[in-house]
Amino acid sequence: MEIHKRVRMKNEILEAEFKKLETKIHRFPPGLRAIENHRHIVPSFVALGPYHHGLPHLRHAEDVKHAAAHYFCDQSGHTVQQVYDKILSIADEARSCYDDKDAVAGFRDAEFAEMMFLDGCFLLCYAAYEKSDLLYNRMTLSTGPCMLRDVFLLENQLPWLVLEALMTFSTGTSYSIYWFVVLMAGSFDTTPHFSVSEFERVSVDRLLSYRPAHLLGLLRYYLCSGRGMEHGDPERDKNESLLSISSSAIELAEIGIELTASDRPWLADMSVQTDHWPFPFGQLSLTPLFLNDYTACWLVNMAARHGFFISSYISLLAMLIDKEEDVHELRAKYIVQSFFSNQQVLAFFKDLSRHLRLGQRYFLITEKIQQFKHQRRVRIALHRFLYNNYKIIFTLLSIASVLVGIFRSLMSLKQHQQ
Template identity: 25%
Template sequence: MVLFSDGQSVSTINRSSRRFVHRVINIHRFPEITRRDKGQNSQYHEETCSVSGKIEVNPREIREQWVILIKDKMEKALKDVTTSSWDKLCIYRVPHYLQENDKKSYFPQTVSLGPYHHGNKHLLPMECHKWRAVNMVLKRTELGIEIYMDAMKELEEMARACYQGPIEMSNYEFTEMLVLDGCFVLELFKGTIDGFQEIGYAPNDPVFATRGLMHSIQRDMVMLENQLPLFVLDRLLELQLGTQYQIGLVAQLAVQFFDPLMPTGEELTKKNKLKSKLKSVCSPSDNGESHCLDVFHRSLFSTPNPKSPTYISSRKQQLIHCVTELREAGIKFRRKETDQLWDIEFKKGYLKIPKLLIHDGTKSLFSNLIAFEQCHIHSSNNITSYILFMDNLINSAEDVSYLHHCGIIEHWLGSDSEVADLFNRLCKEVIFDPKDSYLSQLSGEVNRYYSRKWNSLKATLRHKYFNNPWAYFSFSAAVILLFLTFSQSFYAVYAYYRPSS
């Protein structure tokens, strides 16, 4: 028996142990004890507490309650795992190692979509505008709100499975959120394509207009933690359009809605460009589920490159040398005329890269695309490969300045150093295997060209001695003069040893 009394057994056990004992024997912490009948509880209390104020604890009782506590934790963990479907999982919490130094890029500033940021205080002003969108949809479709609620109720379980971790929302709250956020997104899509005034909104509307908050809303809607499953939007649009609904229409609307965020700098003015992007996003994703960020990701890379789960190191790898070093090795840079961001080419000493447009939302966009690739097993790693490639190319403001001179980079930031800092930070904590990059073969070709000494010698001669047209004229004149001098000397010596007869 272990005895606790005032001043008698204090030396045999420390304070933390006494807290543990009291916590273990506390009846209200263990439902199993409270379920005992009243007589057993009374008997248990008499065995553990004496009238003199001393607490007598039975080690066997402590061990039994401890085992019960462990089993409860094991059962809870098993229940949490079995109730979630990893096959449908596609909307993730951003890993802490990515958001540690830059939380603003991953958290919405204007509007919340989905359960992760629902109810945040700074996002509440947008809720009234969501209800305005619902009222407009009901007025236009002449359907009751119960029709939409019932449709979302049928999709609730599947929608919950798309989110990582348990969602602390009741069935009613979650269903209401799907209707509210889904109608809001569809109104933005429809208004952007058809015109907000044409679908019933005022020209000076603070939200449903092509100006004002629209850019901030678009930026929030491509954040990984701020997504709705695509099948939810499909079902809501099907209710609105009825027989006019077509499969894949939501993906098409999303591509056109997010066009201003495209980092290629090429607008979708030509039908063939639009068709090529829509073709890459209208097919269902590998696991049958998707969202707007996934649609945007696939629109950037029309040729999917699914990654295989392999062990990779978190140590930063070097794919290619920076622009300054490559120029010293004789490699030239040119802008490639294409709207495909990934289409980088190296041929005969020329590295051709498509134009990249960098604006104030580019950092958040690339950060969330990288986070999605880091989390989603069915996604390719093309964005991460591209960003890491550009990060290796850009080490300083001078590198950015030269790429800007070549027409490869156009930015709206304050200085070239800010662009360099942006790329150097994007992949700082990213786990990535360079061998799994779609640019690994091209990088190997560039590195082999770089390692040839003759290429470096030619580049050095060109940069130091032939960096202007007058240098070529001077060199040519010197060669001609040297040849004439040599000829004159030769004939003088020849005439001396072979005089004319």
């Protein structure tokens, strides 16, 4: 083929693929694969979709998938064949949703359709509140956090159109999957929750109007849907002078910027007020975060693909943490709560942030902090001195108060003697 035709053809192919970029199920980015021995990438209990299908350590879940399919079809009032035929009719479209074409090329149409059918039934049964005793035991009691990690891994997703097709057979499961996302989003909260209404951020009705590429995309939308965050936060031109800025939690306290836990409902909500009471101090407000084994995994996977707001949030927390004392400060302010040790929290954020692309909100926050430093140098110097020496100052004032008391007593005694 002549070069000009080949160039035009390749460009047209890439443009067509680019238009479907947000509907694809992608591989984990190479730049993030260095973190923690792939524990945030490879599922530990169940494979959903083709990327990790057939791995030896995941085969014990395949029997459970068949039991889930039987239960799902039985509850829906349809035969297994009827539900499977529906998935078979959309198998080609579902196959095109996977960005890694080599990973799906080895599956025949019937094999791929069966995988989508079994995996989709499994996922919907897992998300449903009501399930058989057998499924509850195999999916929940015996798996613990493993399943919670697995269902929100970037490489362990099913095309949303598969879940949509299955949900047409059972109206109950169509709402269960959304309530499941709402409940899982509550895992990031640092305060105990006793009912869905106490930590619901976006109504289920609003989630119903959004069509994600997959379940992880729905979770990310829910957590970041406060101010148009779901549309992404394009990376801005980097100001190299700002990349070297480091303002730890202790340093911010020294210069008069108070760290507070935001009461706003979105995970990546961040704001700086530089004229906050008490004047002339400032305030940095961050959404509180509860960090455990699976919420840490979810953060990694949401940031892995166009999660600019999430990556800005993670990068900002990493900037605030230079020492274990900074983690203690964030705990004291109820911004980060975790069963991890201070060293583990420090290592997690520092390791992850090294591999993330910085989003615009990170730069907006750091710019405001830098402006605060330049505009209030004298006041900051005074506050830093008082902050770092308040114990000595308090001791001196206490001694002075005692001396004044003694002096007054002596003067009173002298006057009495006269």
